[in-house]
Amino acid sequence: MDQMISKSVARPSDELALLEAVAHRLDRYQRLAQGAFSPNTLRAIKADTAVFQAWAAETGHSGALPLAGDTVAAFVADMGEDRKPATVSRYVSSLDHLHRAAELPPVGPTNAVRLALRTLRRDKSTAQKQAKPMRRAVLETALADMTNSPKDLRDAALLSLGYDTLCRSSELVAIRVQDVTRHPDGSGRLYVARSKTDQEGAGSWRYIAPDTLARVVAWIEAAGHDEGEPLFLSLGPAAKGGAISARDALRIFKARLGVDYSTHSARVGGAKDQLDGGVPIGKLAESGGWKSLTMPLRYGADALAGQSGAAMLAQKQGRA
Template sequence: MTNLPKNASSLAHTNLNDLKIRIDPKELLANTLEKIEGAYAYASIRAYRADFNAFIEFCEECNEDALPALPSSIANFIIKLSNNKRSSAGIRRAICGISTIHKLNRMDDPTKDPDVTIEMRRMHRKLGRSSSQAGSINIDTLDKLLSATDDSIRGLRDRALLLVAYDTLCRRSELVSLQVKDVKTTIKNGVESTSILLRKSKTDQDSMGKILRLSPRASLALMEWIKQLPEGQEKIMAGVNRAHSIGSAVGAGQINRIYKRIARAAGLDESVIKGISGHSMRVGAAQDLLSSGASMPIMMQRGRWSKSDTVMRYVEHI
């Protein structure tokens, strides 16, 4: 493929559809993702990278261009993903990523073409629109998990993680982002309370911040864990190795495994454990809020949801 001309920087505001040169899609994708780093959530960038690289490979197999892409290429890509048993939600995510990468490079959006729209309708009729819901960790299940923890370093960390996750309804990325310096304890009218500042969330990309209140039980567990953290530790949710030494911060991808490990120790049925994910605590806490009579505005405020239909998907299987 021919490389971009040396004066490519002067073409920053040029519609790339008008350029009569071949574009290296992998190089342009890498440059695009580098450009948006810090402006988009890490999970979004990771999804764009994975989905668009898969689309590039598909186009290479068909000897077609991925950037800019033909609507027919995208329609055929949808067919392939449908036949490969990818979920409808996963396919929608992939097509959204293709659209975004094109628009970020000032290219016409091929996903708006009628051929792509028709294929998406066909895909939805075939696969449906529903997405699998994470298994619920409600208050009853939470109590069972807590009973499986002990007073070891790992046990203290696990208790704090479980109770903070339930009280705050944190997404897993939010949970692992919580910082020690943002934990505040106040005493008012002789009553002690603890809160944590959530600096940024999925619905707060501008980092306005949100104060999350903890119950006395969660507060006690958190303080017991923080006492074990080494001086200078930044993140609250740190890892614990086999020697019971505190290591680096826990990654978002580890939350799921931690929940499942504790669930097995608690003796939960394997069919229940299979449905547990890093989102399960959020699902269970939302269902408990509904059961307690919480209104929709209160639930949306507690869970930091921007759409009521998202909340309803969480609680539809209560």
């Protein structure tokens, strides 16, 4: 965080006093915030502020806290040339985080920054490219090509579990054997200890269909690993026996489904299939661990159009 404090030999005494106060507050904040944020969050803030500092050095703007609204507005305009509005908004959020850490008013709500972001969103489409969905038919096609080899059993379990539980890649690779439980009816449950929207680690449960549970059990038995070990292990001559990484999971999805797919494809495809199957949007949000309906609504926009008032009226009129 001290990267946000510019160094100079000639500054007025009041400005030097402010810089010293900011440095003291940031140091104190770093001590108090230990363990309060996930490593991914801290890395993102550090990376975002590095982007701003590089821009400030290149353009001759001051990178010292507190940042001027006009400076950050210029940063927004420049970054918007080749970055998505969502990415630029995240940069501003990271700068706001640093301001709050230094007990300074955030720069994001200033008119200059707020209007710069608004202009950027109007100039560019805010719709982000959605991962190609792994619909049920796509999953079935991939599963049909798999054998009983350890690698195929692992990959079949990974894809199927991603589809049923709507887990993110970070959640999938963190699963341990003991997180999967079996129920008398043949179905299972997955305990997700921590997720992107559950940084405090309260945990949540996800449903596993019987056919998916059978694939997970087949993989566990083939791998022969214990309850405390990761569920999805790396395989191959160079493997060290540990859990697969998010990058490994991405490679598996692309190899099994095609280069246009990603680990997020299971989440998107499962969500779309649920809505096409008549699952209420609230139940979908619950099954995928969403805290709001924003993303489920985005994923299911096409399916929800078929359940809209216009669709209901067409059916009542006999036109559908």
